[in-house]
Amino acid sequence: MVKNEARGRGEVSTQAVFGAPCWVSLTTRDVEGAEEFYRAVFGWEWRPNSLGDRFRVAQADGVPVAGIAAVASMWQMAVAWTPYFAVSSADEAVARCRERGGTAAVGPLAFPPGRAAVLADRDGAVFGIWEGRLVTGWEEWREAAPTFIRLHTRDAFDAAIFYGEVLGWASAVPGCCEVHYDGDEVVLRSGGSVVARIHSGAVEAAPDPTIRPHWQIHFAVADVDACVRIARAHGGSVLRWQEGAGDAVLADPDGARFTVTAKRES
Numbered sequence: 001m002v003k004n005e006a007r008g009r010g011e012v013s014t015q016a017v018f019g020a021p022c023w024v025s026l027t028t029r030d031v032e033g034a035e036e037f038y039r040a041v042f043g044w045e046w047r048p049n050s051l052g053d054r055f056r057v058a059q060a061d062g063v064p065v066a067g068i069a070a071v072a073s074m075w076q077m078a079v080a081w082t083p084y085f086a087v088s089s090a091d092e093a094v095a096r097c098r099e100r101g102g103t104a105a106v107g108p109l110a111f112p113p114g115r116a117a118v119l120a121d122r123d124g125a126v127f128g129i130w131e132g133r134l135v136t137g138w139e140e141w142r143e144a145a146p147t148f149i150r151l152h153t154r155d156a157f158d159a160a161i162f163y164g165e166v167l168g169w170a171s172a173v174p175g176c177c178e179v180h181y182d183g184d185e186v187v188l189r190s191g192g193s194v195v196a197r198i199h200s201g202a203v204e205a206a207p208d209p210t211i212r213p214h215w216q217i218h219f220a221v222a223d224v225d226a227c228v229r230i231a232r233a234h235g236g237s238v239l240r241w242q243e244g245a246g247d248a249v250l251a252d253p254d255g256a257r258f259t260v261t262a263k264r265e266s
Helices: 031-042 090-099 138-144 156-167 224-233
Strands: 021-027 045-048 055-060 063-069 080-086 103-111 114-120 126-132 147-153 178-182 185-190 193-200 214-221 237-241 247-251 257-262
Touching (some): 021 147, 031 045, 031 055, 031 063, 031 224, 063 138, 080 214, 080 257, 090 103, 090 114, 090 126, 090 156, 103 126, 126 214, 147 156, 156 178, 156 185, 214 224, 224 237, 224 257
Parallel strands (some): 080 126, 147 193, 214 257
Antiparallel strands (some): 045 055, 055 063, 103 114, 114 126, 147 214, 178 185, 237 247, 247 257
16 A cells, blocks of 8 residues: 555656546647636635646645646647546547547557656547646645546446546555445545535436536635625626635636635644
8 A cells, every 4th residue: 555655745646546637737829828727716825847838737835736728729629627646547538438438539649757648538529638747736736726626427437437447446455545335426436535426316418517427626715705806897797606605616718617615624
């Protein structure tokens, strides 16, 4: 079993946390506009990387927490936030996805220090995979972001089987993610921590993208209402919110949807 102390170091590879979400990335058409919006809403700072002008990495208190890829038009991809899961082999994960009725939209492609692919499950929910060295330590990333992901889909149990077979959940390999059931949700744990949930209820062909199968990225914030006001002031949209509530669903000026959730007191 991989110990949490090892997961926190900067040189952790995806083999140490395989199957777990390890990164989130925004596909957009306007990298400068996205930088300005998320700097205002979350206080993120941005730095370029070796991949060129279309790519940026967000930092929170100096820790890399998310990426921006201005490739929505070039790669004919939707403007959206996408979670990435750690895998030992991108090629094997892509093959398993295709064998089980999923699709590969992009990759695997080399993005030093690793390889990535963007896939869709058999209900159309988009997710990414990452093989190689993590951008930052896994525990450090989860604490600094902090992010949580939830899949809204037709059948949580069917989806758990698909992702389990593609990503190696609940396998006999030491360190794999554990799968538990909580009512109509499937709960994914890694190293004892809840890292994702799968929720039944989305409609496969629904016209509203918020109820089609999709992965929703949740960002924990100190003040949900303040985030809503700032998002509006910087060109974002409020899709679901009630003042004083514990969360809100927002969209950035380019249309990418995300959720802000009240940070729990430690």
